[in-house]
Amino acid sequence: METITLSYPLSEDIIARNTRAQVMAIGQFDGLHLGHNSVIKSAVDLAANIGLPSAVMTFHPHPKEVMKKGDYDGYLTPPHEKEQLLREMGVDYLYIVDFNDAFSQVSPHDFVCGMLLPLQVHTAVVGFDFRYGYRGEGHASTLREWSGNAMEVNTVPAFLIDGEKVSSSGIRKALQEGDVALADRWLGRRYKITGSVMHGEKRGRLLGFPTANMKPNEHFVLPAKGVYAVSVNVEGKCVSGVMNVGVKPTFHSDVVAPSLEIHLLDFNDDLYGKMLEVELVEFIREEHKFESIEKLIAQITRDAESARKLLLS
Ligand SMILES: Cc1cc2nc3c(=O)[nH]c(=O)nc-3n(C[C@H](O)[C@H](O)[C@H](O)COP(=O)(O)O)c2cc1C
Numbered sequence: 001m002e003t004i005t006l007s008y009p010l011s012e013d014i015i016a017r018n019t020r021a022q023v024m025a026i027g028q029f030d031g032l033h034l035g036h037n038s039v040i041k042s043a044v045d046l047a048a049n050i051g052l053p054s055a056v057m058t059f060h061p062h063p064k065e066v067m068k069k070g071d072y073d074g075y076l077t078p079p080h081e082k083e084q085l086l087r088e089m090g091v092d093y094l095y096i097v098d099f100n101d102a103f104s105q106v107s108p109h110d111f112v113c114g115m116l117l118p119l120q121v122h123t124a125v126v127g128f129d130f131r132y133g134y135r136g137e138g139h140a141s142t143l144r145e146w147s148g149n150a151m152e153v154n155t156v157p158a159f160l161i162d163g164e165k166v167s168s169s170g171i172r173k174a175l176q177e178g179d180v181a182l183a184d185r186w187l188g189r190r191y192k193i194t195g196s197v198m199h200g201e202k203r204g205r206l207l208g209f210p211t212a213n214m215k216p217n218e219h220f221v222l223p224a225k226g227v228y229a230v231s232v233n234v235e236g237k238c239v240s241g242v243m244n245v246g247v248k249p250t251f252h253s254d255v256v257a258p259s260l261e262i263h264l265l266d267f268n269d270d271l272y273g274k275m276l277e278v279e280l281v282e283f284i285r286e287e288h289k290f291e292s293i294e295k296l297i298a299q300i301t302r303d304a305e306s307a308r309k310l311l312l313s
């Protein structure tokens with residue numbers, strides 16, 4: 001797969017190199033959940049059937065981040081992970097459009113005529129509720145119209161689970177409520193956060209539970225504060241663990257930003273500076289302020305046992 005970054009208006013270079021018609025799925029696609037998969041798979045399958053390359057057009061940064069919408073809280077799949085997942089789906093070209101204030105003002109007509117037609121989009125594949133252009137005024141139904149019938153448009157029906165439309169915002173909400181099972185069901189895989197191990201306050205070892213303090217390498221959506229059973233990829237090796245997402249109220253009363261701390265089961269190597277991929281497996285409990293360190297240690301011992309039962313038995 002080739003990744004191409006674009007900005008509006010398109011440069012002469014980009015227009016000149018795009019000489020081949022393509023089938024393009026268009027959308028934000030944060031999370032690449034099962035609804036997104038059905039749109040992208042439909043584009044990949046159609047492209048194969050008619051002998052054209054398949055493409056995905058997405059936008060970065062997230063429009064909600066640029067437009068300072070109050071409900072923006074990070075990425076489910078930052079660009080690097082999105083790229084990897086799309087490659088695995090067999091997409092030929094990934095176009096990442098620079099989403100900025102100026103681009104947010106581009107009209108639906110100009111998006112179609114100034115971006116999709118010069119990129120030789122033969123068929124645009126979008127979901128039933130796709131919106132585009134200034135204030136989201138463009139609909140799937142107007143794509144063909146603005147192209148003067150030069151472009152085909154395939155609209156994919158809603159992908160539902162238990163009667164509900166699978167959506168990125170639903171997955172964000174589920175994670176923020178600690179509902180890992182729902183997030184996983186809608187994603188079609190486990191939610192994963194990637195980051196590197198930093199030095200912490202070095203208290204964990206004294207408690208008998210050394211922890212890797214992880215700094216996410218992107219602005220990921222964080223799950224609800226609490227304790228989770230996790231499966232961790234440490235340099236290609238899969239290790240089970242238990243993670244606390246929280247502010248450690250037993251020791252601090254003024255911390256606001258939650259930290260991510262992982263205790264790996266049956267593991268003793270030095271992890272500082274290493275990259276971890278942490279998959280959430282199950283929510284175990286909420287974070288508490290304990291009245292003594294002994295009570296905290298007893299609880300973490302039970303947490304580690306719960307994680308062991310969930311992951312290793
Ligand atoms: C599985 C697990 C559960 C934890 N639960 C809590 C908790 O409920 N309340 C709390 O104040 N700290 C909790 N902690 C955080 C510990 O207080 C923390 O690991 C310790 O302060 C060490 O921090 P440091 O690595 O930054 O030195 C938990 C840690 C782990 C690994």
Ligand SMILES: Nc1ncnc2c1ncn2[C@@H]1O[C@H](COP(=O)(O)OP(=O)(O)OP(=O)(O)O)[C@@H](O)[C@H]1O
Pocket residue numbers: 026027028029030034035036038039125126127128129130131156157158159160165166167168169170
């Ligand atoms: N469940 C779904 N079924 C079919 N198409 C979908 C589904 N979810 C999204 N799409 C389509 O995928 C493309 C990308 O959509 P978008 O990223 O806005 O999805 P979303 O999950 O609904 O996001 P949000 O929850 O943030 O509104 C659009 O063309 C959209 O119509």
